Amino acid sequence: MELSSATISSTRDFRLENARLWLQKQGANLQSDFHSVAGDASFRRYFRVQVGAESRILMDAAPPGEDVRPFIDIDQRLRAAGLHAPEILHADHANGYLLLEDFGDVLYRELLNEGNADTIFPALFDVLKALALEVDTKNLPEFDYRKLRRDMDLFLDWYLGHHRPSVEISQINTIWDEFCEKIIQSAQHQPQCFVHRDFHSCNLLQCPGDSIGIIDFQDAVTGPISYDFISLIWDRYISWPRHQIENWMEEVRTLLAPDIEPLQWRRYCDLMGLQRNFKIVGIFARLHYRDHKTGYLELIPRFYDYLTDTLSRYPEFKEILDILEQAECAP
Secondary structure (H helix, E strand, O other): OOOOEEEOOOOOOHHHHHHHHHHHHOOOOEOOOOEEEOOOOOOOEEEEEEEOOEEEEEEEOOOOOOOOHHHHHHHHHHHHOOOEOOOEEEEEOOOOEEEEEOOOOOEHHHHOOOOOHHHHHHHHHHHHHHHHHHOOOOOOOEOOHHHHHHHHHHHHHHHHHHHOOOOOHHHHHHHHHHHHHHHHHHHHHOOEEEEOOOOOOOOEEEOHHHOEEEOOOOOOEEEEOOHHHHHHHOOOOOOOOHHHHHHHHHHHHHHHOOOOOHHHHHHHHHHHHHHHHHHHHHHHHHHHHOOOOOOOHHHHHHHHHHHHHHHOOOHHHHHHHHHHOOOOOOO
16 A cells, blocks of 8 residues: 555545444544545555544445455464554454554655665564564464465456457466466475565555554455565566575575475575565556556566566576567567
8 A cells, every 4th residue: 555645636536435434433533634645556455544633544345345354364373473553543344444554655665765775674574583483373374275276367367358459378378377386386485474465565654663564455365474574675666686585585485484495495485576576566467457447568578577587596497488489479
């Protein structure tokens, strides 16, 4: 969720009218109108509102398409582990409203740059450690074979199927199954732990006291221990040189999985990055062609470069790399 405020339209919004009535029934002393806060890739909406002397965030997750219960569940798990997830002030499960602590607008996306990453990342790595080792995973959904493969197939279905329809899918279908098997086996052989699933600089905020606020965690699962780390380093807005990525791989290995050999850990991270980045390229195409959300196609080339760079480091994946490097396939 990216936070930037703008006043909502003057046209009637019955969801917000109902939210206002609900909050008033909860005794909330509303001191302002609702102001739209740019949201995530879902159909949830977020609004900033002044309640008494405090700024708060209203989450509007309209049923049946959205459900606030997973957010509440994960929020409680994170806070129980001492992590800074937003406090839930009021909740209406049936109608899909939450009133939340406001973390402000200081995204780590805006803070991180080439000159300060080695200063900022250690605190984020500590959060990764707490997520992996401290958060309760009982009864969480598993990031199982079906989910991992479904994510990867988004590349075929939406990037090739809709964005690059001139590419013969049969070219890649003959080797795709074997390729996915290797990627998924690597993911499943890793230690399994709590996985945020979207741990990156747009879902982390610098809060008062320099605490790190965590948002957009409702899709959390039990899954591979490298997943949240690779989500962070293969970022959508800034690319890091490989030598720096490998230094961070080793730093995080000592925190999360010191018993895993460095070369094995590097392979775990690289192959996990392939799984996630194939998914992201597919999702960005789907957001554009199915959901009519603008601004996502322009993000694809960075993730495509992540794919080709990583594939080039593993000779066993040359056939996949050759297909991706064809002019008619590239973004």
